[in-house]
Amino acid sequence: MLSVYVDLALGLVVSFLLLSLLVSGINEAFVRVLSIRSKFLWAYLRDTLDGADAKTGSWLPARVTDVFRVLPFLRDPRPRHSDQPAPSEPGSLPGPETKAGDSMIKLLYERVREIDHAKRGRTSISNIPPGRFAVAVMELAATDDGDVERFLARLKEIDSPLYGHLKGIWESAQRDLDRFRQGVEIWFDGEMQRLSMLYRRYVKWVVAVLGVGVTLLFSMDGLEYAKTLLRDNAFRASVTAVAEAGPDAYDELKARCTGGDPVPCVTETLSQPALVKMMGQAMVSLSIPAEGEPSVHWNGGLWWDRISTPSHWPGFLLTYVALLFGAPFWWDVFRRITGIKSRS
Known part of the structure; x- marks a missing residue:
């Protein structure tokens, strides 16, 4: 049970760290270009x-x-x-x-x-x-x-x-x-x-x-992301249970992967972690298929539906407040959770 909360904490910290680095990078570019x-x-x-x-x-x-x-x-x-x-x-x-x-x-x-x-x-x-x-x-x-x-x-x-x-x-x-x-x-x-x-x-x-711009551009709902992380963890547990219990535990995967063989569905789901799913709901998203060239998708309609839905606003506020702490703060939290030691 403890591993579930560790996975949740790491997922949130990594996402906030990446978005904070993006904010810092844009700010540094702005500062350098305009001197x-x-x-x-x-x-x-x-x-x-x-x-x-x-x-x-x-x-x-x-x-x-x-x-x-x-x-x-x-x-x-x-x-x-x-x-x-x-x-x-x-x-x-x-x-x-x-x-x-x-x-x-x-x-x-x-x-x-x-x-x-x-x-x-x-x-x-x-x-x-x-x-x-x-x-x-x-x-x-x-x-x-x-x-x-x-x-x-x-x-x-x-x-x-x-x-x-x-x-x-x-x-x-x-x-x-x-x-x-x-x-x-x-x-x-x-x-x-x-x-x-x-x-x-x-x-x-x-x-x-x-921070406001990045949060809205990626429509990053921190609460929804945490829920997606927990669902991914539960899904991995279900896949593990099937592998250990045998065909009798197949029904739950069939219910989630309707319309075909669960094996390709499991492969596809596990290859798209929660962070990738959330980033895919940005205004513009990038997909890299198993075969073929990467493609860019315009998600204007889906993005606007998320932005204009009040139930997402608390999650947006959580993400925005997290970005205000800055990348150094989230890097320090990440080091403490993972045990990475800084160079002395």
């Missing part, structure tokens, strides 16, 4: 180094709905890609009367573009190590003969939001250059963690939307 990670980073850097745009406000929207609307499609905060190495001497800060809206971004990109490669004409940099950022700041300060006080004064003149952060770090470092560099590194690392939290919040909403 979301890189846009997040450079939108933050524009706000921190050059300030909000006078016409359109902050480069990094505070609300998730604005992030969906702005960053993927309407605004690209990334600087233009350059295949030139960083110049030996960094450019100087512009005067307050000639300040450009992206002056600090251009200067920073000059210092870090050695790790860049082109992506549709824009930078592909989606992560700047805190140590590299601190070195870039020190290199920019070197344009004022290494006088950090003068460098901070220039930042204040051009009204860069970076001035307030660096001023506090300079004072905390007691005007020691090495401690100042370390302070910049620690501060930038903390800012990247804060940015990662915002990015994860954005990804959660994307996963939530994709």
Whole structure:
């Protein structure tokens, strides 16, 4: 009896794991195609180094709905890609009367573009190590003969939001250059963690939307799937009973496999596990016959009947909630059930 519940648990976990991996894969493809990670980073850097745009406000929207609307499609905060190495001497800060809206971004990109490669004409940099950022700041300060006080004064003149952060770090470092560099590194690392939290919040909403789409696309009723798993287990038990008891136990299989010899029916049923049956009820399904070429089937009518039937909605809700836990969670559950040990 215990094996029945283990089979049920494994079946549910595997199905949720596969669907969660599909959601994660679609999300990762979406992120890579639209360069979301890189846009997040450079939108933050524009706000921190050059300030909000006078016409359109902050480069990094505070609300998730604005992030969906702005960053993927309407605004690209990334600087233009350059295949030139960083110049030996960094450019100087512009005067307050000639300040450009992206002056600090251009200067920073000059210092870090050695790790860049082109992506549709824009930078592909989606992560700047805190140590590299601190070195870039020190290199920019070197344009004022290494006088950090003068460098901070220039930042204040051009009204860069970076001035307030660096001023506090300079004072905390007691005007020691090495401690100042370390302070910049620690501060930038903390800012990247804060940015990662915002990015994860954005990804959660994307996963939530994709979870609805995948659940409805496959019309995956978790409750119905569990019931199908139990029926398959009972059917296998019946087949085993026939093999052990002989012809006298044939009547039950005949009742299920009406109209012919039960042997082909048993073979066909056991070759279609519960997960395959459930996936076959998606909007589009793929069948691989024993002989011949695979074929794709349009199941629009059956799919819509399942979607529009209220009795399936609790099962859809169960599947959707399960997908929100994510693939790492279900992989961990799968390892615990099967006893697979992770590599240390």
